[in-house]
Amino acid sequence: MDQVKQRLKEVGEKRANVLKKLVREHGDKVIQEVTLEQVITGMKGIVALLTDTSKLDPEEGIRFRGHSIPELREKLPKMNEDGEPLPEGLFYLMLIGELPSQSDVEFISKDWSRRAQGIPEHVFDVINGLPKSAHPMIQFNTAILAMSTESHFRKAYMEGMDKKDYWDPMYEGVMDLISRLPVIAAYIYRRVFHDEKYIDIDPSLDWAGNMAHMMGFESVEVKRLMRLYMVLHADHEGGNVSAHTTHLVGTALSNPYYSFAAGMNGLAGPLHGMANQEVMSWLETMIQEIGSDRPSKDQIREYARNTLANGRVIPGYGHAVLRKTDPRFTEQLNFANKYIPDAPLIELIRNIYEVVPEILLATGKVKNPWPNVDAISGSLLSSYGIKEYRIYTVLFGVSRALGVLSSLIWDRIYGQPLERPTSHTLEWFKEKVGFKE
Numbered sequence: 001m002d003q004v005k006q007r008l009k010e011v012g013e014k015r016a017n018v019l020k021k022l023v024r025e026h027g028d029k030v031i032q033e034v035t036l037e038q039v040i041t042g043m044k045g046i047v048a049l050l051t052d053t054s055k056l057d058p059e060e061g062i063r064f065r066g067h068s069i070p071e072l073r074e075k076l077p078k079m080n081e082d083g084e085p086l087p088e089g090l091f092y093l094m095l096i097g098e099l100p101s102q103s104d105v106e107f108i109s110k111d112w113s114r115r116a117q118g119i120p121e122h123v124f125d126v127i128n129g130l131p132k133s134a135h136p137m138i139q140f141n142t143a144i145l146a147m148s149t150e151s152h153f154r155k156a157y158m159e160g161m162d163k164k165d166y167w168d169p170m171y172e173g174v175m176d177l178i179s180r181l182p183v184i185a186a187y188i189y190r191r192v193f194h195d196e197k198y199i200d201i202d203p204s205l206d207w208a209g210n211m212a213h214m215m216g217f218e219s220v221e222v223k224r225l226m227r228l229y230m231v232l233h234a235d236h237e238g239g240n241v242s243a244h245t246t247h248l249v250g251t252a253l254s255n256p257y258y259s260f261a262a263g264m265n266g267l268a269g270p271l272h273g274m275a276n277q278e279v280m281s282w283l284e285t286m287i288q289e290i291g292s293d294r295p296s297k298d299q300i301r302e303y304a305r306n307t308l309a310n311g312r313v314i315p316g317y318g319h320a321v322l323r324k325t326d327p328r329f330t331e332q333l334n335f336a337n338k339y340i341p342d343a344p345l346i347e348l349i350r351n352i353y354e355v356v357p358e359i360l361l362a363t364g365k366v367k368n369p370w371p372n373v374d375a376i377s378g379s380l381l382s383s384y385g386i387k388e389y390r391i392y393t394v395l396f397g398v399s400r401a402l403g404v405l406s407s408l409i410w411d412r413i414y415g416q417p418l419e420r421p422t423s424h425t426l427e428w429f430k431e432k433v434g435f436k437e
């Protein structure tokens, strides 16, 4: 058994026993009251999931296994001192619950680059069967489903494996799947935007460095950006659309490919991960309409007000849980201010940040007027030369695999049962609260 799986087995057995005892001894305790409004407005604030990998605080933002993003940038292993933490280390932290050693990270890097070379040919045939004009998320999700022919989990289930051991083939499938996503994403990128001139994996590189390399970017700077991007988008507790969907589908004992593809279909929605692409279209139209790539603050104000007047949302702003600026936005802005302070798109993002929150506040209904992760990620990628913004949600998806698939392994360790909440008709809700029309 490899060193990561061995450690997972040890911590997994302990925590699964604790959960069993907790439910046995306290299963009947009331932990929350729920209002009618909460149910009808997207179940916001309703505690309904067990997720260990990360926790979101409305004011402070995300913490991965208790560590904030600035802490992680100090504590996680890096390639070199002024570089960004390696996503492999964040994966280890989310999966095991402990900070990794350099050797753990090196092990995962090597393991993933070995596993990445095992993608069957039919997966590329399936991608090639789609028109190049199909959105990259269509191609990405189709490829993920096509890879499920390789599922260890499905095979073990069919062979009658004891359910207490399900976590083991789930771990194998997850490691295969994560290792292969950069290859698939880069293949789609080169297919759609670079005349099918594909670039082979470099087994000496780390996971995110390889992603940049296979997309055609060899500079130290883009590799550093890719490591940051892959860390920042990895997880956002259990209730967001991509995480919750992956978990939900997994509770039917669907294999990791089915579960993750389902989550990615949710990420492809414009109110979730696709907002990173929406922001770029919004900026592009702004620049076109105003006729300058350096619009004034007054021009931005007017454009934003028009967006609202047309009944549309301002992409990259607002959040279902956060009530302050997303620290993932701040980290990217700090990165841009440090390395590319004069990039026109970054200047535009800084100006939008100064004027948009007050416009959203003035609506009187937006609960969070501050920017989220998507408000800047595309402008940062674009400023480094990754300008084809239809690929951005795919990059988000590659990163999101780290968190939601670690959680999927834990779902099987905990033996989480089928998720099946209750629904009611409008009549039931009316009667419940004594409503008269």
Ligand SMILES: CC(=O)SCCNC(=O)CCNC(=O)[C@H](O)C(C)(C)COP(=O)(O)OP(=O)(O)OC[C@H]1O[C@@H](n2cnc3c(N)ncnc32)[C@H](O)[C@@H]1OP(=O)(O)O
Residues within 6 Å of the ligand: 270, 271, 272, 273, 275, 308, 312, 313, 314, 315, 316, 317, 318, 319, 320, 321, 360, 365, 366, 367, 368, 372, 373, 374
């Ligand atoms: C990685 C991520 O998923 S981060 C989020 C990415 N999505 C975006 O950036 C899209 C723009 N933002 C939004 O649409 C929302 O803020 C969401 C989807 C993120 C959160 O939605 P909710 O939790 O329902 O937000 P909230 O409770 O503040 O909504 C209240 C009202 O304000 C509106 N509102 C919220 N954010 C915005 C915005 N950025 N622009 C305009 N209106 C907004 C809502 O549409 C809603 O209007 P309604 O009552 O007429 O339906």
Ligand SMILES: O=C([O-])CC(=O)C(=O)O
Residues within 6 Å of the ligand: 235, 236, 239, 240, 241, 242, 320, 321, 372, 373
């Ligand atoms: O938490 C959410 O609902 C959305 C989000 O920011 C993410 O999933 O990264």
